[in-house]
Amino acid sequence: MKPIITLLRKPNMVCLSRQTAPGASGVSSAFDAAVAANARAIQGSDALTTAISAGPVPVASSAGRTFMPGLLTALSLAFFAALPSFAHAQSFDEAWQQLQQVSDKLAASSAKVDRARAERDAGEDMNLPELSLNGSYTRLEKPLEMDLRDLNPLASLDPSTLPPALGAALGSIPGELFITPFTEQDIFRASLSAMWPIYTGGRISAAQGIHEAHLAEEQQQRELTRRELFTTLVDRYYGVMVAAELARTQDKLVVSLEKHVEHAKKLEAQGQIAKVERLNAEVALDNARVQASSSRRQYEITELALRSLLKSDPAPSSPLFISSREPSLPYLAELTQKGHPALKLLDAKESQANGLIEVERGAYKPTVFLYGNYTLYEDDSLFAKMEPDWMLGVGFKMPLLARDGRSGKVEAARSALLQARHTKAQTREDLSLLLEQSYRQLKQAEEEYRALASSRELALENLRLRELAFNQGMSTSIERVDAELKLTAVDTQQLGAKFRYVQAYARLMAISGQLDEFVGQTKQVAMGDQQ
Template sequence: MKFPHFVCWSLLLAVGTSSAQPMTFDNAWQQLLTVSDKLQAESQEVLRAQAEQKAGEDLGLPSVDIKGSYTHLEKPIELDLRDLNPLASLGSESLPPALGGALASIPSSMFVTPFTEQDIFRASLQAMWPIYTGGKITAAQGIHAALVAEKEQQFQLVIRDLFNLLVDRYYAVSVTETLMQTQLQLVASLTKHADHALKLEEQGQIAKVERLNAQVALENARVSAGSAKRQHEMAMIALSRMLHQQSIIPSSQLFMLQNQPSLPRLSQLTMTQHPALKLLEAKEDQATGLIDVEKGRYQPSVFLYGNYTLYEDDSLFSQVEPDWMVGLGVKVPLLSREGRSGKVEAAKSALLQARYTKAQTQQDLSLLLDQSYRQLLQAQEEVLALDTSLTLAEENLRLREIAFNQGLSTSIDRVDAELKLSAVKTQQLGAKYRYIQSYARLMAISGQLDDFIGRTNQL
C-alpha cells in the first residue's frame, strides 16, 4: 500500500519526536540559564573582575619581603692605620730613634684591619607600608569596583540577548510546525481534488487542462510542504542545540494580550534600569577614578619602612651595622618622563566619551522601545484583521468546491480558493509570531522578563 506524501511525513515526524518531552517556556528558560556556554563565559568575566577588586583591597597594606644577596668584591675592604692622619704625615725620620725603631719592628699586617670578606652573604627582612599616596590607592580601588559593576551589567545584557534568542527559537518550533501542518492539509486537500478531477476527466465532464492544473497545484503544494518540513526540522535542531537537549516539544503556545503594556511605564523602566546605561555609568566611574590616579602622580608619597637582618657574615662591618632599623620616608615627584599632564587629559576624554555614549544609548533605547511597541500594535492589528479574511477564505473555498463539483466552476478557481485560504493562515501565523517577538523585546528592554514568563505560565 502506498501512503500519500503528507502521511509519510507525519509518520516520520511522530517517530522523531516520540522520545521528546514537552517543555514549557519557563522550563526552557531555566534550562538555558544552566547550560548556556556564553552565559558561563560572561559569569567568569564577573568573577575575574571581583577577584581583581579583592586584590586591590590589599594595596593599602604593608609589604614584607625577604631579601638575600651574594656579592663578590674585587678585594676585601680593609683599613691600614698608617694611612690615617696624623700617622700618615709622620715619617720614620721625624720620630725619635727609639720610637721609630719600635714602629719599624712591628709587622705591617698588624696595622691592617679587615672590614669585610671578599665574598659577602646577606639576608634580611624588609617591610614597607604606604601611609599617603596622593589618593592613587583609593582611586585604583574605586576603578576595580566600577569594573565589577561594568561586568555585572554586561552579564545582564547577555541574559536579555539570550532571552530574546530563546523566544525566537522556542516559538519558531510551534510556528513552523503549524505551518507544516497547514501545508500538509493543503496537500491532502489538493490530492483529493486532483483525484476527483481525474475521475471527472475520465467521465468527460472537464477538460484535460483542468485536471493538469489540479495536478500542478498538488505538486507545488508538495514542494512547499517539504520546505515547511525542513524549516520545522531546523527550528527543532536550533532549539535543541541551544538547550543541550536531544529533542524538545514546546508546550507553551502563541498568545496575545487583551490589554497592551503602557509605553510611558516601559520607557521609565528602561531609562532607569537598563543594563547598558548602568554599564556606561560604571565606565564614567572608571574614567573619574583614572583622572584621580593621574592627578595623584603629582602628589608626594609618604611611607614607613623597616629592615631586620636575618643572616650576615662574621665581619667587622657586620658587627658595627645594627640588626634592625625603622624609618619614615617621603617621595616628592619633581620631573617625570611619564607624561602626567597628557594622561590626565586622556582620562578626561575617556570620561566625556562615556557621557556622550550614554546620551546616545538613551536615544537608541528610546527609539528601539518605540519601534518594538509599534511593531507589537501592527502585529495585533494584522491578526485581528486576518480573522475576517480567514472566514472569507474558508467560505469562498466551500462555495468553489460546490461549484466545481456541479461543473459551474473551473479547477483553477477551486485551486485558487485553496491557496488563498492557506496564504491567509500562513500570514496570520506570521503576525502572531511577530507579536510574540515584539512583546518579548519590550519586556527584555524594560527588564520585565518575569512578566513575559508569567504570561506563558497562565496559558
C-alpha cells in the first residue's frame, strides 16, 4: 500500500494539491512586480509647473546616449503584433485535444494500463489445465537385468543334494540363458503430462481479482494524470495570454513616460522646472523600461512552456472569462465524492488488499488436482512393455507445517486493508478541503474583478479630467501621467483577478470531473466575442 500513499502526497497531483505551471508562476509574480513598478513611477516624479505639447524629437538619455523616443517601445509592440504570423491560432479546445495526443506522460500512463490489462488477461489462464511435453535421456550404470538363479526355487537349491543327472543337466546350461534384460543401458522416453487444479482454496480466484483491481488502479491513475495535464494546460495556455497582455501594458506605459520625459526636457530648457524634476522623470522611465523588458522575458518563458507542453507553436485564441453561471458547491462536492479517480484508485487498492488476504488464507487449505500421463515414445524393452501407455488420477496436497510465515502474511494483508481504508478517509477530507479552497478562491477572484470595475471607471474619468486640465494648462504633465499609471495598475489587477478566476474554475472542474464543462465554457465565450 505504500505506493498509493506516496502518490496521494505528491504536490503535483491535482486531486490533493496544486502546483502552478512553470510558465504561470512567473505570470502571477509579474502582476505584483507591475503594480510595484507603477507605484515607483508615480513616486519617482514630482509635479511639473506648465506643460506643452511636443512631438517626437531626438533626446539625450540620462546616460548621455541619443535615441528616438518611443522607438524601442514601438519595436517591442511590433514584436508582439507579429507573433501570430509565426504561430497558428489555437483555441483551448484544440490545444486540449492536441495535448492528449502528444503528451508522453499520458502515453506512459496508457502503456501502464495496457500492461495491467495484459496481466489481467494472463491471469484468466490459471483456470485452464496444464499440458506439457516431456522428453528425457538417461544412461544407467548398467542395464537392469534379472538372473533366474537368484530367484526361488533355484536360489535355494543345493546342487550337491540333487540327483547326479539333474545336477549335471543344470550345470550344462549356459549362465546367460538364466538372465532376463529389463532395460537398455541408454534409455529414451517421450510423454505428455497434464495437471488441472480443481480446488485451490480460493487462491486462483483471489489472484484474478487482484489483477482486475490492479487494472482499475492503473486506469484511475491515468485519469489523475489526465486531469493534472488539464490544469497544467490551463495555467500555461492562459498564462501566455496574460503575459502578453501584461507586456503590452508595460510597453504602453513606457510610451507615456517617454512623452513625459520629452515634456520635462523642454520645460527644463525653458527654465520652468529644475534639473531634479527631469531626472526624476528619467528614473521613472528607466524603471518602466526595466519592467517592460522583464515582462517581455516573462512572456517568452511562458510561451516556451506552452510550446514544450503541446510540442507545437500555438497562439492562444480563447480569451479569459468570468462565467455567468456560478458553480454549485454542493453539486461539485457530490460529484467529487462519488467519482473522483483518487477515491476509485483507493477502492482498487482495497480490493487488492482483500484479495491478498484470501490468497494467504488459501494457503491453509488443501489443493486438489487431476493429473495424467501418456507415453509417446519408449525403448523396446521388457520394462517398457510392462509399463502402461497412459494413466489418470486425482491428488491433493495439504500443507501441515510451512516455513513461509503464513500467519504473518495474513496479518500483513489485513494491515494493508486498514491502511487503504484510512487513506481513503483522509483523501475524502483532503478533496473536500481542496474543493472548498478552490471555490473560495474562485469567489474571491470574481469579487475582486467586479469590485475593480468601479476603480477602473474612476481611473478613466480621472485620466479624462487630467487630460482636459493638461490641455488647458491647469494641470501638470506628471499629474496626467500619474492618472495613466493608476489606470494601468487597475487594468493589471483586473487582468490578474480574471486569470486567477480561470485557474480556480479549472481546478473546480478538474476535481469534480467536469473537464468538458470548462471546454464548453471557453467555446461559449469565444462565440460571444465573435458575435
